[in-house]
Amino acid sequence: MVNEVSGATSRRGVVDEDQPKFPWKPGLGLLFGGAGWYWAGQAVNAVLLPAKIAQIDPEGKVGMVAIVSTVTMVISIIAGIVGGALSDMTRSRFGSRTPWIVGGVVVGTIALLFFAFTSHVGVVLASWWVYAAVYNAMLAAGCAWQPDQVAPRWRGTASSMYGVGHQAALQGAQVVASLFVTNIPTGVIISLVIGDVLSLISVAVCREASNKDMPREKFTVGSALSNFLPPKDGGRDYWLAAMARFLWMVPGGIGTYRLYTLTDYMGQSDADAGKWMSFMALLAVIAAVSCGVIAGPISDKFRSVKIPLAIAIFTVGLPCWLPFFVPTPVMYTIYVAISSLGSGVFSSLDQAIMTTVLPNPKTAAKDLAFLNSCGVVGNLTAPLLAGWVINTFGYRGLFPMGFVVLTSAAICVFFIKKVK
Template sequence: MSQAQPAAPATALSKIHKMRFCIAFFIFSFCWMLALQVVAAVLLPQRLTDIAPDSKEAIFGVLNSATALASLISNLIVGNLSDRTRSIFGRRTPWIASGGIIAGISLFLIGILPDGTTIGISYCVSMVGLNMMIAPIIASLSDRVPEDMRGTMSAFISAGTLFGSALGQIVGAQFITMQLPGFIVSGVVMGISGIAAVICWPKEQSSKDMPAVQADFGSLIASFRPPIKGARDFWLAFVGRSLLLFSYYMILNYQLYILQDYIGQSTKDSAVTISTMSIVLMVVSLISALSAGPISDKIGRRKVPVVIASLLLAVGYALPWLMHSPMGMILFSAIGGFGYGMYGSVDQALNVDVLPNEEEAGKDLGILNIATTLGQMVGPIVTSAIVVNTGSYGMVFPTAIVMVVIACIFIMLIKKVK
């Protein structure tokens, strides 16, 4: 069989198709994130408390590590396989629709399985199903969306994720004393996320007539090779993204402990501050996410929003360090959250713009998504190491500032994107 040839560039979209893509990206991101947060942030920790009160922290830590690994591997594999899929429904649609069903069923099962082992297996399967949707959805930015619309679409993805995350925690809290209905709601919402996406956006063209790919095992293994030729900008984006997320999660994942152990608030007062921070973060990040992406498309620039976002994040990190008060953390949520929303709104568009080969978009975007996992995993580990070695959170903030500045430098070195 012949090797696959590069796909034709995405053609201009009509106003109706633009609207359908915007709606599809928002609904998909909102639904999967809401469903996941209902379980991950509220119901799963409570479920572990009920079935294993003496070892809940250890089990929860193992589950988080296992699901992060499952997400990383499945995103890379599914992204590659979707590049190679040939069907009357297109390359991406079969994965998106089936992934939602798998993720929804396995997410619901967490609410009825009896022990940590079976819950962990079901949780990992759910992450595989979720990434069966995410990898092809993001790859479709390259396949089906023209370059001058990618910032806008990326903004709707970011806004849906942010809104779903905030609302998911609120919804989950309503089911904490009656968990099974909560798991049912979560499973159903996750299940319909992929189906809703493929219904809302314009029908994907058949890929049956695309050039075939070699199907032998050796060719499949070789297809997972990271990009090397002409991939300078790709790897600069990878490092920049890793470091920026690294810096953000150094503080975000430890905000409760920062309020209690660094600023000195009581448990009750810190809970009030966290609630205020969550509301502020949701509002400002939604505003910046929905505005920065379209502006990026209009001015034809990706780096400008990233530079501004990096500066806002650096200021946000500095305020709790300098003010040493609850107001400093609230301002971190306001200023840093605005910057993070701005970065998120152009993040995926920037990633697509630096792809060395758009025909391998699914696989290469899967590699770039490893940066997300690395940032979320390594950031908190570094924070923990700093606190253990210094006995304080004081050095966490300047370290985060240095990381985001270096991240900005790496992204500014990209030549392919203005």
């Protein structure tokens, strides 16, 4: 049964009958967590890391970003799955997820401080990769609050709250970080403070209950190995969701190379490019959060997630043609604003679909982490694909690539059967 004080359960997962009312504590935890867990990582990955690399190696910056992203991808996949599995197995007075979030805040802060205050390429890369591992383990644990503590009937709204926080970080972190492309240490510190405070608020609000009395499965070599592997019985819908998650993130290279697109392709100075990026991010966060706030509750009311999500993905892809045909900062900004409407809906409903296709509530964090890791693969493959596109077709080629890939993602979502 549900613990009315904490909102937690004595077993993994909650059924509709357990929650006649919306569970506000885990919902607010996901809202603040969605912002806090992503903030510093997004600020560095999208803005401050490319800026740091441009300072270290201005001639080979495109290739170096691709190489760094390849290593980051491998680290992130492993860390997400292992972190999710370990949080599933964690028993403590603070629950299974909270220790990983708090620990991630501490270790991640130390890593990014090293990143901020060194110009030695080895230390820059090592500290970023340590943060990438910590960040993905923390994210895997935190996202499992939804299948742990929210019944299916409320997952559209809970997903929407998480999505609003995520979008606020996704775009807001760029707004802040873009102001510091010429002062990276200050940008990192400000981003860390915002992300850490929001992450700790999420833990305080959610107040995950103790799970010290939750039984453990009997240890065998086979069960131990299975804790770190994708689900054998995931089913068709699980793998379609995984593919959609991957494809959704692949066009992210457009954003990764936004600074270089504005300077090297559209002829803007570094200072002007930073201003354009900040303005784009501001418009994007307004558009995404506005759509994100209403998408989840409407989805719960009409019991429909799949169709609006597929349409939202296509809405993000279609305006890619605007800066392709009119390559100016103004048209680029219009593209970002329009696509952010669909991005807000996606971020609001994405978690609702992913938690619905999970095959086993006892391994929710690990299985959800694998789905998130597919997004990580897409996100970190994005600069590799974008780098190849830039070298082959120029910066202009990024935009048709985005349309094709996102249309494929929308098709994957449409063919998921388990979700209406």
